[in-house]
Amino acid sequence: MTMRELYDRTKALFPLGELIEQRSGGNNDLVFVTVPAAHLRATILHLRDKEGFSHLVLLTAVDWLEEGQFQLTYLLNNRQQAYDLGLRVMISRDSATMESIHDVWPTAATYQRELREMFGIDFPGSPRIEEEFILEGWNDIPPYRRDFDTLKYAQEKFSERPGRKTHDPETHMRQQLYPDMSPTGK
Amino acid sequence: MYQPFPPDRSQYPAKKADGTLDIDLTSGKYLKLWQGPNHPGITGNMSVELTVCGDEVVEGKTHVGYLHRGFEKLMERRTFIQCFPIVCRICVPEPDFNEYCYAAAVEELAGIQAPERAHWIRTLILEMGRINSYMMYLGGQAGSLGQGVIGQWTTYVRDLMLDRFEELTGARIYHMFILPGGVRDGLPDGFAGRMEETLREIESILKDVYDVMFCNAVFKARTVGMGVIDPAWLDEYGVTGPNARAAGVAKDMRKDHPYLVYPELAFEPVTGKDSDIYTRADVRRRDVLVSVDLIRQIMAKMPMDGPLMCAVPNVLHWKIPRGETYIRGECSRGEYGYYLVTDGSGYPRRVNVRGPSYTHAMALLERMIVNISISDVAALMVSLHTYPPEIER
Amino acid sequence: MKPELMKRMVKGPDGVEFEVEPLRDYFCEVPPTVMPAAYIKIVEDLFNWARAESIWILGFGTGCGAIEMRPLMTPRFDAYRYGVQWRPTPRQANLFIISGYLSTKTLKRAIRAYEQMQNPKYVIGLGSCTINGGMYWDSYNTIKRLDDYLPVDLYIAGCMPRPEALLAGFMDLKKIIRAGKGEGANQYAENFAWYKENQKRVIHDWDMPDYNW
Numbered sequence: 180m181t182m183r184e185l186y187d188r189t190k191a192l193f194p195l196g197e198l199i200e201q202r203s204g205g206n207n208d209l210v211f212v213t214v215p216a217a218h219l220r221a222t223i224l225h226l227r228d229k230e231g232f233s234h235l236v237l238l239t240a241v242d243w244l245e246e247g248q249f250q251l252t253y254l255l256n257n258r259q260q261a262y263d264l265g266l267r268v269m270i271s272r273d274s275a276t277m278e279s280i281h282d283v284w285p286t287a288a289t290y291q292r293e294l295r296e297m298f299g300i301d302f303p304g305s306p307r308i309e310e311e312f313i314l315e316g317w318n319d320i321p322p323y324r325r326d327f328d329t330l331k332y333a334q335e336k337f338s339e340r341p342g343r344k345t346h347d348p349e350t351h352m353r354q355q356l357y358p359d360m361s362p363t364g365k
Numbered sequence: 366m367y368q369p370f371p372p373d374r375s376q377y378p379a380k381k382a383d384g385t386l387d388i389d390l391t392s393g394k395y396l397k398l399w400q401g402p403n404h405p406g407i408t409g410n411m412s413v414e415l416t417v418c419g420d421e422v423v424e425g426k427t428h429v430g431y432l433h434r435g436f437e438k439l440m441e442r443r444t445f446i447q448c449f450p451i452v453c454r455i456c457v458p459e460p461d462f463n464e465y466c467y468a469a470a471v472e473e474l475a476g477i478q479a480p481e482r483a484h485w486i487r488t489l490i491l492e493m494g495r496i497n498s499y500m501m502y503l504g505g506q507a508g509s510l511g512q513g514v515i516g517q518w519t520t521y522v523r524d525l526m527l528d529r530f531e532e533l534t535g536a537r538i539y540h541m542f543i544l545p546g547g548v549r550d551g552l553p554d555g556f557a558g559r560m561e562e563t564l565r566e567i568e569s570i571l572k573d574v575y576d577v578m579f580c581n582a583v584f585k586a587r588t589v590g591m592g593v594i595d596p597a598w599l600d601e602y603g604v605t606g607p608n609a610r611a612a613g614v615a616k617d618m619r620k621d622h623p624y625l626v627y628p629e630l631a632f633e634p635v636t637g638k639d640s641d642i643y644t645r646a647d648v649r650r651r652d653v654l655v656s657v658d659l660i661r662q663i664m665a666k667m668p669m670d671g672p673l674m675c676a677v678p679n680v681l682h683w684k685i686p687r688g689e690t691y692i693r694g695e696c697s698r699g700e701y702g703y704y705l706v707t708d709g710s711g712y713p714r715r716v717n718v719r720g721p722s723y724t725h726a727m728a729l730l731e732r733m734i735v736n737i738s739i740s741d742v743a744a745l746m747v748s749l750h751t752y753p754p755e756i757e758r
Numbered sequence: 759m760k761p762e763l764m765k766r767m768v769k770g771p772d773g774v775e776f777e778v779e780p781l782r783d784y785f786c787e788v789p790p791t792v793m794p795a796a797y798i799k800i801v802e803d804l805f806n807w808a809r810a811e812s813i814w815i816l817g818f819g820t821g822c823g824a825i826e827m828r829p830l831m832t833p834r835f836d837a838y839r840y841g842v843q844w845r846p847t848p849r850q851a852n853l854f855i856i857s858g859y860l861s862t863k864t865l866k867r868a869i870r871a872y873e874q875m876q877n878p879k880y881v882i883g884l885g886s887c888t889i890n891g892g893m894y895w896d897s898y899n900t901i902k903r904l905d906d907y908l909p910v911d912l913y914i915a916g917c918m919p920r921p922e923a924l925l926a927g928f929m930d931l932k933k934i935i936r937a938g939k940g941e942g943a944n945q946y947a948e949n950f951a952w953y954k955e956n957q958k959r960v961i962h963d964w965d966m967p968d969y970n971w
Contacts, residue, residue, distance in 0.1 A: 201690050202473070208622065209691060233600040236691070239717040241706050252704065254691055261621050263691060286603045289727040313430035313757045314899070315863040316963025322438055322898055329438050330896040336960060337902040340890040348444070349681050390762070397762070402864065403818040403871050405846040410819055410864060431864040432821065435897050442896070451893055457822040501828075520832040527829075538825060538918055754822065 182210045182262060185230060193222045196267075208262040211252075216268050220278055223253065223266070227283065231257045232264060235283075238290035240298045244325040247272045249300060253280075270300070279305040297323040386424055394418055398739070402431050406509060406743030411726070411753040413746070417739060425734035425742075427727050433757040440716045445471055445545065446680035448713065453539045455718055456755040459498040461490050462696045463718070464543035466703035469624070470692040471545040474707050475678075475685045482671040483547040488625045489663045490542060491694065492656045493530060496567065497523050498697035499653045502750050506646050507578050509743040510587055515578050522570045525563045532556065547674035557664050564657050571653060579647060588642035592733055592745045596640065602732070603724040606699025608749060611648045612640035618695035630662050642748040649697075649750070684711050698722060698750045720755025727756065759965045785967045790947040793877050795938070802938065809852070809878060810935040813928060816851035817844040818871055821858025823884040823918050835921045842928055848874040853931070856908070858918070859887035859900040865907060866961050872908055873970055877943045880935070882927060883913045892917055906956045909942035 186198045196213030214222050226232040232255035241250040253266040270277055279302040281288040291302040292312045299321040302308055311317075320327050379387045388395050401412030410431040416424040436455055440448045452467045453460035465487055472479060479487075500523040504516030527537045532553050534540040542549050578584055596612045598604060609616040617634035619627045635651045637644035677683075685707040693702040699721030708714040730749060737745060765779040796802040819827065830837040831844060845851045848871045860868060872881065883904045886892035891902035904910050911934055914927040934940050946953060950969075958964055 201688070211689065235603055236693075236700070236702065237704060237717065237719040239704060239715075241689075241715040252689075254704070258616065258621060265689070265691065284603065285601050285732075286724045286728045289723065311430075313433045315430065315866070316961065318962055322435060325441075327438075327898075329435065329442070329898045332898045333891075333896050333902070336898070337891075337900075338906055338956070339895075340903045343890050343895065348447070352681065402867055403816070403848070405817060409824075410821070431861060431867070433861050433863070433899050434859060434894050435899050439894070439897055454822065454893060457825050504828075516828075517832050520828050521834060524829055524832070524834050537920060538822075 182207065182264075185264075186210070186212065189222070189225065189230070192225065193218050195222075209265070210263075211265040211267055213267045213269065216270055216277065219253070219266065219268050220280065220283075223255070223280060223283060226255060226264065231259055234258060235287060236263065238280075238287055238294070240294050240300060240323075242272070242298065242323065242325045244272070249275050249298065251277060251294075251300070275300040277302055279303065279308075281305045297321055299324065388416055388424060390416075395423065400742060401428075406746075408505065408726075408746050408751050409753040411751075411756070413730070413734070413742065415734070415739065415742065420738045420740070422734055422737055422739060422742065425731055427730055429726070429753055429757045431757075432754045436758045437716050437718070440713055442712065444680070444711050445683050445685065445713065448716070449544060450541055453541055455758055456701075456720065456752055457538065458501050458752055459494045459696055459698075460539055461494040461543065462694050462701045463703075464541070465491060465625075466692045466694055466701060467705075467716075468543050468545040470690050470703045470705040471685070473690050473692065474688045474705060475545070475683070477546060477675055477677065479547045480672045480675055482551070482668050483673050483675075484625050485663060485667040486548045486551070486673070487543055488627065488630075489660065489667070490530075490533070490540070490548075491625070491696075492659050492663065493526055495656050495697045496653055496660075497526050497530075499649050499656075500526070500567075502649055502697070502747070503574060503578070503646070503653075505747045506642075506744070507574075507584070509747045510584060512578060512581070512584065515574055518570050518574060522563075522567050525566055529556070529560055529563055532559075544674070546677040547672070549673070551673055552667075552669075560660065560664060564660060567653065567657060571650060575650065579643075579650070585643065587741070587744065588646065588748075589639075590641050591741060592642045592737070592748055594640045594729070594733070598729070598732070602729045604699070604729060605721050606695065606697070606750075607635075607645055607648045607652060608699065608725060608729075610634060611637040611645040613638055618693055618700055622693060624692075624694060626663070629666065630659055632659055642744055645748050645750075652697075682711065684709060693719075696721065698752065699725070701755075718755065718758055720752070720758075722749075722751035722753065722756050725749045726751035726753070763965050781965075781967050785970045787967060787969065789950055789969050790873075790943070792944045792947045806936055806938050806940075809940070810932040811841045813840070813842045813853050813880075813931065814845050814851045815842060815853045815855055816848055816871060816875065817846050818848075818854070818868075819857055820860055820864050820868055821856070821885070821887070823855070823857030826918055826921050826924065827855070827857065829921050830924060835925065837925060837928065840925070840928055840932075848872075849876065851875055852878065853880045853882065854908075855882045855884055856888050856904055856910075858885045859892070859894050859897075860904065860907075861899045862901065862960050862962075863899075865901055865957070866963075866966070869907065869957055870966065870970055878940065879943050880911045880931060880940050881908050881942055882931065883910045884919060884924070884927075886915050886917050889913050889915060901960060907953065907960075909945040909953075911940055911942050 199211040201209040234256040236254040236256045238253050248269045249272055251268040255264045288306050291305045294300045295308055296312045381387045396417050398415045398417050401407035402410045412428045414426040415422050452463040455463045500519040504519040507515030531537055534542040594612050599609050605616055615634040615636050632655050635648050637648045687709045689706040691704045693700050702719035704717040706715040763780050767775055768778045769775050829835050854872055887894055888904040894900045912931050914923055
């Protein structure tokens, strides 16, 4: 059974997006599929109970700031068939909320706590979702969002020891390798 | 173990109607106790908030974040080659998996192929790191039950292995050896002979460890039947690695999703039956022997000449087209994975590190810690083999 | 602030109600004071000799440098022959090794551990991340220079420093103590307000007394 057959079978039941095969050739064991947020839970339950994707490998988010969207990635693993399926869910960046799946896999609660703290994505009903997970006394926008500038924050909050030099890699390498060359390059 | 009829604690403490525990701290029956972060019985810089009744734990909550440096954010503002020196800092006792997973993910998305000889050297380094990590674990497991001498022996052989790392890579802890595109260098002269000496020393020490630790009556009394992971929890909690293999499931990414040169090496995943602390320790001890055997096979079969690096674009202007991938490896604690997303620029869009401790130390530990006594908490935590830096990055 | 730290009324087992304010009741509020040197120089020299020969380290691995402490405790490097040993609790220790980067969450615990240690006490900053941030110079969660928050006697540079570098560091610390220059605790007491101001600037969730010894 290939991933293509699995995709065709599942597509008949749920409105899945296009199949993206990450590894072409013989070692084709990782694919990504986009799922609408409303159908995620049903798809996951179907894949877990009927197709043997019993192991949640990871749950994480990607911030597509320019498109105003968060991409949630649910990576599921089928150990018997030795392949992985990444379910991608696009949700809106402002007022980001997603359905919790902690009752499907209890371990998802930890991932959801991290996403809540680091990206500001809410998962109503997930256990201990309100508690601080990694940060303590954080009072800025969630740090993994793209519009959070870690360098600016660090410079404002922490005092620095004078004398630290930062080189632009390109000009520095050019000076190291070709000291005679003019700074413009030619 | 010596209790003929262990008390049934499944109904204790009482639960409220909504399923949460009915713990009234003002009643005087319960006590809050913090184990960590400054505590000898904790695996690194993390803490467990215990609620105890007498000396029995009724609730435990893991607190992490003491080692958070924000790697995933820092990598978003570094070019692909600038990420390479910081990835190994994510997990201190076994840093090579970070380098391998990151390098393999970048290679896959950039469409380059590392040469054959680099694959062999990468496998060698990963197996050496695995032995190091298991040696730390064996010392910690014995130390958590008061056997300090085992830690002295295993740290000694770990130091020998660090010497081999030093002559191969130039560094003891952070090797920074597995670059995207290959490895930095080949084996030095006479490396195979010194490696064989180290392997013999490891085998001899392991025999002593078996006699002193695994045959010890106190060690057996405190670990047999203690801290059992139900095989049904494996999928619920995403348990991988030796924790899963001790429960009788031969989950080993080296076999399930073969990578590097593992298809060409002969080995069988080590499994146990009883899934208690003793079995987990024993699975790891036998896993060291498997790694020793694998290193011998690698040293015998490894090609001695050939390129070590493939052609890599100019790293200052290296742009990788939009894509996403997940690369995994079997580290000493379970499945270690990197999820890398690129967007066509010279910087990674998102890097997510999936450390096995993430599930073991959080959801699984909080489930297992209930109804054991305070003195067993350290042994239980160590037996899950968790490293806090890979939980919070 | 956590609910168990709030001021509240508690009913005791004998039925008497009384008020509990954990942050005041459970801690001594007296700020630290400067410990003067002994009146006679030869006595102070004797004290300093004794202090230099019994460096007891708090076994609190705050960062990744802690992994190189373990080989120091074993016969190959054997720091015990210099009178160096590891203690599990702050009350028994007089040297605090900040082993690497400090996230703000650990900084809070490190300050508490430091304040609980007995005088005289010393601090070693291990690794370049304690000196100027090192690898994590642009991180939002790690401090960039340790001596703003704790009085540091000695830095050991490197990422990460080898056990031999640590041994050399202990030797240098001994020289500092023998010369009577290991005055970190007094410096902390003298500039207490300045240190507290720096600490409170980075720790937003300050739910502990100002000096908890």
